[in-house]
Amino acid sequence: MADMADAAGTADMAVGGLDLDAIDELCAAATPGPWFVRSLDDDHAMNLVAVSTVEDTGRGERWPAFDHGEIVAATLVQQPRYVDCADERWDENAAFIALARDAVPRLVAEVRRLRWMAGEEGVSPP
Known part of the structure; x- marks a missing residue:
């Protein structure tokens, strides 16, 4: 889970640095x-x-x-x-x-x- 959060941009908060695919994965994995x-x-x-x-x-x-x-x-x-x-x-x-x-x-x-x-x-x- 920490790896997914890091990929989602917690380490790099610049908008260009956001990993939108990783954020999508987190959203899809969460309870609907x-x-x-x-x-x-x-x-x-x-x-x-x-x-x-x-x-x-x-x-x-x-x-x-x-x-x-x-x-x-x-x-x-x-x-x-x-x-x-x-x-x-x-x-x-x-x-x-x-x-x-x-x-x-x-x-x-x-x-x-x-x-x-x-x-x-x-x-x-x-």
Whole structure:
């Protein structure tokens, strides 16, 4: 996985240095979207912020009343507190992760389209 992330451009952040094929591979390998932010509760009825393949019901379901197989990521698990972030941006981080699932493939397609329009060598038409 680290090799794929490096190929996707973490080592070279210049747009020209992005390996769009590697980013496409990462997108294809991930759980299909769309993804949604869900506010749930852990087994002690403490907040759990997650990214899920299922929309939030607004009921704050308490584990085990939700299917753990629907959760693709968590940005806060309070009990035991093992998923957390120092800046307390759990909701914002979850929203970014959920948005990225659909946005990244679209952005890759747009970069390819712009490279083709600019006449970049070796770029196929969209």
